[in-house]
Amino acid sequence: MDDLSHIWEALRDVKDPEIPTVSLVDLGVITSVSVDDENVVHVTMTPTFVGCPAMEYMRSEVVRRLERMEFSGVDVRMNFDIPWSSNRITDEGRAALATFGLAPPAEYEGVLELEVLNNVACPICGSHNTTLRSPFGPTLCRSIHYCNSCGETFEGFKPL
Amino acid sequence: MSNDAALKDLLFRMADDDLIIAHRNSEWTGLGPIMEEDIAFSSIAQDKLGHSLALYTLLETLGEAEPDTTAFTRDEAQFRCCHLVEYPIGGYDFSLMRHFLFDMADMLRFELLESSSYEPLAKLAAKVRGEIKYHVFHAATWVEQLGAKGSEESHARMQSSLNLVYPLALGIFEPSQFEAELAASGIFAGEAALQEKWIAAISPILERSNLRIPAVADPAQAYGGRRGYHTEHLQPMLTEMTEVFRIDPTASW
Structure with missing residues (x-):
């Protein structure tokens, strides 16, 4: 080949x-x-x-x-x-998302439970004490979250 | 292929539902009660439009016109959408309840179609179900929030919108003349099977939201859309939706 x-x-x-x-x-x-x-x-x-x-x-x-x-x-x-x-996003891709300020999507096995959106790690301070604000964001692949630790609103790349 | 007529009828129902609800949801752009809801309805509209395009593309492979022609040049009698999706957006309570009842049916329909014997549709179903899951998640969260965790007013408004929307939602499941054929050929389990799954899925969520499903004397009141008989709301919407297209149908965007 x-x-x-x-x-x-x-x-x-x-x-x-x-x-x-x-x-x-x-x-x-x-x-x-x-x-x-x-x-x-x-x-x-x-x-x-x-x-x-x-x-x-x-x-x-x-x-x-x-x-x-x-x-x-x-x-x-x-x-x-x-x-x-x-899950098809590579480790390098996940790191690049974080560099851009987007929380990488949670990896999952089997059926995705959307509850994983509730405690997404904040890309700014790393805290898991975060709240989902909306499963829809500025583009179809992003969600909006709020970090209870550092007080910043951030976007996540949605798990799908 | 002998099942072509049956398959096309199913695809037109689905594609037209998605196109019309996409347009209705997009009418919330700039008007949502809070910014997150504005964005949510606009995003869901974009997803639905994408799903309708994928379905019209399948129809093209079965000999129908290319998607833009199918979407923008038919008149009302040629559409196969249900009445539910045709209604104007009304208040946020009406749109939210419609979104909840429609999207649950939409998600479960694609779930059934993942095992369809028509492989292109099974592949599309496997793809879009994860997207619609977000739509249902969004709708159910708000229905529960406003039904059970809000105020007396929010509960009353959700119940009255359920009373209004539920009978219309039964029109989603208007039986087709091809039910037996679709089931026998393994293309689709059928509207009755879908409705049963839908009732089982919405009931616990509505119960948690302290909302009661109204009794409906005659579900057939909301039938007709699947045969081209529509409410007074569809044609004005189509006229508006196709306004730009009709100025120059050959223009490239």
Whole structure:
């Protein structure tokens, strides 16, 4: 099998337009990469939220990045074959979310219980003494929380 | 495929419900009673719009027009949404109760569809159910808060909106002419099965909220939407929703 690591590496250059510290690879939205016999590169992406208006922009950014490489064609598709889950975010991605000031989503096994939103660690002071203010925030993937320890309002990346 | 008519009917019901409730929820943008609720209704609207687009895209693969054409060029009689989603937003109490009753049904419908024999729909269902879980979580939190932990006034307003919305919500489950076919082919368990799950899911939450489900003499009062017979509220909304599109249907945005 061909070594595709240089493609994955190139895709790390493409960032989430709304959270520019996180690459699409670390966000977990790239589900497959392959190159066919005619040197056409095929990439499959899975949307974070189905209604996320940034997904088409992300897709076009992936196309633009791959067009700068030596392929005879670029084919980037979006489907739900592998549904996105916040568990797909890499450790590096979680750290990058925190750098941006967003609490990383709680990791979970099996069925997600939304009660985990009640004691999200504050990205500013680290306290778990926090309260969910609203499960909806400035973008579809964010929730709003309040830290009872440091008194700051902060946003979290939603577990899904 | 012999089940095409049945499958399309199911997809149109779902897609049209999502599109119309998305538009109604978006009418709260800028008007929410507190900023968090403004954001919540706007976000839920965006999710629903995304779900309707995904469903119209499935319809396109089955031979229907591309999604924008389907969404923006049909007239009222061609829509298959239920009456519940057509009503104007009313007060926050009305919209919240509608959101609670509709989203619980929406979540449970997709839950049933995760095992649909129509694979593209099963995949979509697996994806969107987690999103709708947030909608239900939001609605249930507020229903309980205002029903059981609020004031006498908030309780009274939640009960009167339940009295108003509940009979309309029964229209979600208007049986289709394809029930037997959908069940036999493993596409969808059916409206009756869904309604049963819905009652079981809303009852304990309403009970905790000190709210009583009203008796409904004739559930069929809210039927008709699935056959193209709508309330007086749908066409004016469609006219407004498609106003910009109609100025130049070929414009690219």
